[in-house]
Amino acid sequence: MTIEEKISHLQEAAMEEARAEGNRIMKQHETVLENIFEQHRAEAIRQSETRVKAEGVNAKQQLNMVMSKAQLELKRDFSKTRKTLKKELFVEVKEKLQEYMQTEEYKRMLVQYIEKSVKYANGEAMTIYINPSDADKKEYLEEHTGMTLTVSREDFIGGVRAVIHGRNILIDHAYKGALENEYHNFMFRGGAGDE
Template structure:
């Protein structure tokens, strides 16, 4: 190998230094780029997690709001149904009371009273029984007493027709009044859909 001149040595030294510096520069840029990419990826991941949490929270809020609105809607539907049910129930029982009033003006009603009295008397057997009719049926008292061979009394309290009987010795009340029958019907009445 030939001896290098000073200028060549300097050039060789400069090439080595420049190459070494260039390698260090490239390594530093590469390390910095990798670091920045790592920070960027961490930031993206954190942003994705934060977005997922916000989406989940928003879905939950929307679900709660939807359930609340649904519940309020159901309550309003129930109220509306209840109002309509009461209105229709009132109409049904008003019509029923009108029909009972018309029925009480027929001979079939007289026959019903007579049948109730005979059944109550048979139930009492030899026990003393007091049979009551509604004050509105006062004019039927004597005829019913004759037909049933029973002492018929007019009640002090109206009960919309029918009869009531008391067997005091057995502490029994037989209630065949229309008032009681209507109350029972109203309690048990339901519209079927």
């Protein structure tokens, strides 16, 4: 073998060994880079999952706050509407009551109230009051009950009040107190969310 052949052979062997060493170093470096990449990828996934969970919790809290605010606003509107409807209803009730107070049936009811009061007094001295709006019915009521009636200075809307002086008893068949009591205790029933 000639020197040139030996140099060529030596050169090929050295190049092969250098290629093998370079491949080994590149493979080792590639493995290290893949490990670093996997660690970074795992950390990035972990951070993104944590961020997604945090954003989810934050979004849920914001949604709950918005829903709570909306529910509160709905309850306020519902309550306001309920109060408005209640007032309108009782305006209608008073109108119907005024219409009823112009009927013969109302006169007969006043007679019944007076007779019940007289029966309850059992002969004791008493004063029977009728509402100022019923002053036009005084003569009719006195004629049908045999009692002397007094027109009240206080407007109690309608009905009859009687005072038994000896026992300090007020017999109250007045509509004013009954209407106020009904208004105070009235609640709409049957709708969703009603108590």
